[in-house]
Amino acid sequence: MSKSEKKVTSKDEDKKKSDEKAIGDAIIAAANARREELAKEALATRSNKTLPKVVKEKPKEEKPKESKPKEEKPKESKPKEEKPKAAPPSKTDTEEESLPEFEKSFVDKISSQFTGDVEVGYIKENRTRVNVKKEKILEVAQFIKDNLPFDHAESVTGVDFPEDKEIGVVYHLGSYTDPTYSKQVLALATRVPREENPNPGNDSTKLPSLRDMFYSVEFHEREVFEMLGVYFESHPDNRRLLLPEDWADLPPLRKDFRNKGR
Amino acid sequence: MLKELVTPQNANVFVGKLGDILYKAVDQPLGMAINWGRMWSLWPVHIETACCSVEFGAASSPRYDVERFGIIEAFGSLRQCDLVVVQGTITRKMAPRLRLVYDQMPEPKYVIAMGACAITGGLYFDSYNVLPGIDGILPVDVYVPGCPPRPETLIQGCMLLQEKIKRMKAR
Amino acid sequence: MAEQVIPTKKMPPGLQVENVDDRIMTLNVGPQHPGSGHMRIIVKIDGDYIVDADPDPGYVHRGEEKMAESRNYITNIPHLERPVIHDSCNILYPYVLGVEDLVGIEVPERAKYVRVIAAELNRCIYIQYWLAIYGIFLGHSTMFMWPAGDRELLIDLMEKITGARVTHAYFIPGGVRNDVPANFEDVCLRQVNYFEKRIKEYADIFYDNPILKARTEDTGVLSREDAIRLGTTGSVLRASGVDYDLRIKEPYDVYDELDVHTNVLKSGDSYARSKIPWLDMLESCNIIRQALEKMPKSGSIRTKLKPNPKGREDEVYRRVESGRGSAGCHIISRGKPEPYRLKLSVSSFRNLIALPYLLKGEKLGNMPAVYWSLNYWPVEADR
Numbered sequence: 001m002s003k004s005e006k007k008v009t010s011k012d013e014d015k016k017k018s019d020e021k022a023i024g025d026a027i028i029a030a031a032n033a034r035r036e037e038l039a040k041e042a043l044a045t046r047s048n049k050t051l052p053k054v055v056k057e058k059p060k061e062e063k064p065k066e067s068k069p070k071e072e073k074p075k076e077s078k079p080k081e082e083k084p085k086a087a088p089p090s091k092t093d094t095e096e097e098s099l100p101e102f103e104k105s106f107v108d109k110i111s112s113q114f115t116g117d118v119e120v121g122y123i124k125e126n127r128t129r130v131n132v133k134k135e136k137i138l139e140v141a142q143f144i145k146d147n148l149p150f151d152h153a154e155s156v157t158g159v160d161f162p163e164d165k166e167i168g169v170v171y172h173l174g175s176y177t178d179p180t181y182s183k184q185v186l187a188l189a190t191r192v193p194r195e196e197n198p199n200p201g202n203d204s205t206k207l208p209s210l211r212d213m214f215y216s217v218e219f220h221e222r223e224v225f226e227m228l229g230v231y232f233e234s235h236p237d238n239r240r241l242l243l244p245e246d247w248a249d250l251p252p253l254r255k256d257f258r259n260k261g262r
Numbered sequence: 263m264l265k266e267l268v269t270p271q272n273a274n275v276f277v278g279k280l281g282d283i284l285y286k287a288v289d290q291p292l293g294m295a296i297n298w299g300r301m302w303s304l305w306p307v308h309i310e311t312a313c314c315s316v317e318f319g320a321a322s323s324p325r326y327d328v329e330r331f332g333i334i335e336a337f338g339s340l341r342q343c344d345l346v347v348v349q350g351t352i353t354r355k356m357a358p359r360l361r362l363v364y365d366q367m368p369e370p371k372y373v374i375a376m377g378a379c380a381i382t383g384g385l386y387f388d389s390y391n392v393l394p395g396i397d398g399i400l401p402v403d404v405y406v407p408g409c410p411p412r413p414e415t416l417i418q419g420c421m422l423l424q425e426k427i428k429r430m431k432a433r
Numbered sequence: 434m435a436e437q438v439i440p441t442k443k444m445p446p447g448l449q450v451e452n453v454d455d456r457i458m459t460l461n462v463g464p465q466h467p468g469s470g471h472m473r474i475i476v477k478i479d480g481d482y483i484v485d486a487d488p489d490p491g492y493v494h495r496g497e498e499k500m501a502e503s504r505n506y507i508t509n510i511p512h513l514e515r516p517v518i519h520d521s522c523n524i525l526y527p528y529v530l531g532v533e534d535l536v537g538i539e540v541p542e543r544a545k546y547v548r549v550i551a552a553e554l555n556r557c558i559y560i561q562y563w564l565a566i567y568g569i570f571l572g573h574s575t576m577f578m579w580p581a582g583d584r585e586l587l588i589d590l591m592e593k594i595t596g597a598r599v600t601h602a603y604f605i606p607g608g609v610r611n612d613v614p615a616n617f618e619d620v621c622l623r624q625v626n627y628f629e630k631r632i633k634e635y636a637d638i639f640y641d642n643p644i645l646k647a648r649t650e651d652t653g654v655l656s657r658e659d660a661i662r663l664g665t666t667g668s669v670l671r672a673s674g675v676d677y678d679l680r681i682k683e684p685y686d687v688y689d690e691l692d693v694h695t696n697v698l699k700s701g702d703s704y705a706r707s708k709i710p711w712l713d714m715l716e717s718c719n720i721i722r723q724a725l726e727k728m729p730k731s732g733s734i735r736t737k738l739k740p741n742p743k744g745r746e747d748e749v750y751r752r753v754e755s756g757r758g759s760a761g762c763h764i765i766s767r768g769k770p771e772p773y774r775l776k777l778s779v780s781s782f783r784n785l786i787a788l789p790y791l792l793k794g795e796k797l798g799n800m801p802a803v804y805w806s807l808n809y810w811p812v813e814a815d816r
Contacts, residue, residue: 031456034456034479038484126683127749151661152664154664154778155761157776159773170763172778176661176677177661179682183683185750185752187750215662215663216663216664223782240491241491257499
């Protein structure tokens with residue numbers, strides 16, 4: 001009796017052991033498979049194909065609906081008023097003498113495509129600027145990306161204009177691929193309405209993100225969001241980047257935020 | 263005599279008194295020995311807070327070589343460190359982390375405030391994100407002025423700290 | 434799929450794995466970290482492999498841009514060089530060029546050469562420090578000691594010129610602050626020749642070292658297309674095979690009169706990214722020698738400015754090639770002594786975007802090698 005029992009128990013133990021082994025193997029196999037999957041996913045993100053590609057249609061459809069016809073009017077007038085202040089000395093000189101031809105050629109391409117929506121800020125040697133309406137920024141950026149060799153954004157500057165009740169956002173675009181454009185920096189500027197009591201993310205200070213066209217603006221846009229409160233729609237993570245987590249004051253680069261003692 | 267004095271009720275007190283007497287007898291020489299040991303093996307924690315870390319790195323370089331003076335190169339593990347060299351500006355985001363680092367270190371621990379920013383805020387006195395000195399978060403032992411201090415100045419500051427440890431009461 | 438295979442109930446208590454996704458662990462690297470301070474990377478790992486990485490900069494954000502709005506063009510100089518104190522000439526360079534554009538002053542010829550020499554010396558000083566820390570990151574102590582020691586040679590030289598070890602504040606709008614000492618040409622030539630001889634020896638101990646090659650080769654590979662798309666700059670870009678150096682493409686001061694070569698490698702891995710700065714240093718030695726030869730032996734070194742110069746109503750965007758890559762400065766002026774808005778577009782911040790992208794799918798052990806090969810200096814990125 002006892003022998004048979006013992007045998008049984010030993011058999012059971014063997015069975016148990018083999019079960020455990022099988023379970024362990026299964027775990028290892030499953031884990032390996034999972035890890036391979038993850039590694040594959042991660043590696044796949046590196047190839048060009050899976051970098052987020054442009055989804056052109058959706059934002060375009062949405063924007064006109066959201067856009068406020070009321071605010072367009074002051075907008076058209078204000079940049080035009082502004083320009084003469086800055087431009088006269090340089091513009092009169094350059095127009096009479098010679099506008100740099102190469103720069104003029106590609107700026108003309110943009111302005112002829114979007115007449116009325118795009119206005120030329122300045123054309124200097126190697127530096128050009130176009131002012132675009134907020135609603136058209138996606139289309140213009142797409143046009144620049146497709147038809148001109150500008151392939152990356154160098155910086156995104158947010159500027160506060162409290163007297164105009166607007167916040168300017170300037171994208172500086174550069175080109176690595178085309179050697180003839182390597183000197184050029186195209187400033188793509190736009191303006192968004194500014195609120196007296198900002199509530200970043202939930203007020204009218206919003207702009208479509210250019211991350212789909214120029215991938216490199218991702219962190220720059222996050223910085224502009226926290227520093228000036230400009231919310232970028234369709235940006236994957238509009239989180240805080242540089243400021244402390246408990247920052248509860250105004251966005252610091254607004255002009256009404258003052259450094260202590262200044 | 264002793265048996266009468268020591269009853270189960272007051273045994274603890276009596277032993278404590280004896281310990282005190284013993285402690286007083288060996289306190290002076292033992293304390294000096296402990297301090298001597300601590301002085302020559304200061305382990306700074308490897309926390310870099312701003313640009314003074316460049317000169318802190320240079321102090322460990324072959325030319326300056328702080329190890330000559332018993333200050334060992336910056337070290338990763340907090341549990342074995344007894345010195346925090348606050349290398350420059352403390353921002354509002356960094357301040358809680360710095361305090362966390364300090365709290366995790368075992369006693370005894372010493373703090374050197376390196377650079378003008380760590381002492382008063384320095385060049386960034388009017389910045390919105392910079393603390394005006396670290397006095398509010400850490401008890402500072404030695405201030406090393408400069409923006410940034412030269413490695414020689416840092417070494418002098420460390421030697422001052424050693425002098426201070428020498429005169430401290432060992433615990 | 435995988436979860437159904439595992440019979441969870443029969444497992445001993447310690448070994449139960451109910452969901453394979455539980456294996457993914459979140460790890461905080463920094464801000465107190467044996468490799469780097471100033472910066473936190475939140476990595477998610479599965480076993481040894483990094484699944485996701487999220488850089489969290491901002492520990493040294495000091496609000497330089499806001500501060501600049503309340504100081505005039507001259508008093509802005511000292512604090513604008515603090516982001517990279519060991520590359521202070523190059524980080525000031527775009528600002529100074531921009532202010533010169535705004536104020537409208539010409540720089541004397543000799544000052545331009547002195548600037549180029551100082552900038553190249555500073556580039557070497559920066560790269561030596563970077564290389565030393567790269568040695569620490571890879572656990573190679575000799576590689577900390579050698580560059581950190583040789584760096585002092587050039588620091589001595591800069592100290593002779595400017596009077597400060599690292600924070601020179603040497604460039605000012607209109608030229609440089611003070612002239613070079615009397616026997617500067619000879620001393621500089623001697624030091625630079627010796628320095629070049631020394632750094633050539635690094636190849637034996639560092640760049641041809643099989644262990645280091647094994648650790649850095651084929652880790653963190655950035656393809657050419659992605660390097661362009663991510664907008665990286667400097668050594669990261671040139672290690673991926675893009676020939677773009679602002680000293681050649683958009684020469685400022687007297688770089689167009691000098692024979693400047695750029696170094697491009699095609700592999701795009703950490704090894705290439707660590708080698709480009711070293712090649713840059715050798716190139717810098719060439720540039721310094723040429724500039725010393727061509728430099729006018731005497732002459733003015735500064736155009737005097739008015740006490741409180743006002744910029745005209747305009748905006749400028751100037752950029753230079755710093756030790757890490759393109760450093761840009763966007764100044765908007767409104768005819769006042771202070772800039773209306775000043776934006777530093779620094780290379781570290783631009784290269785940061787490549788970090789999460791490169792770390793995905795990499796082993797955790799390779800993280801330091803990839804992270805520091807991006808030529809990233811946290812203080813600069815945070816400003």
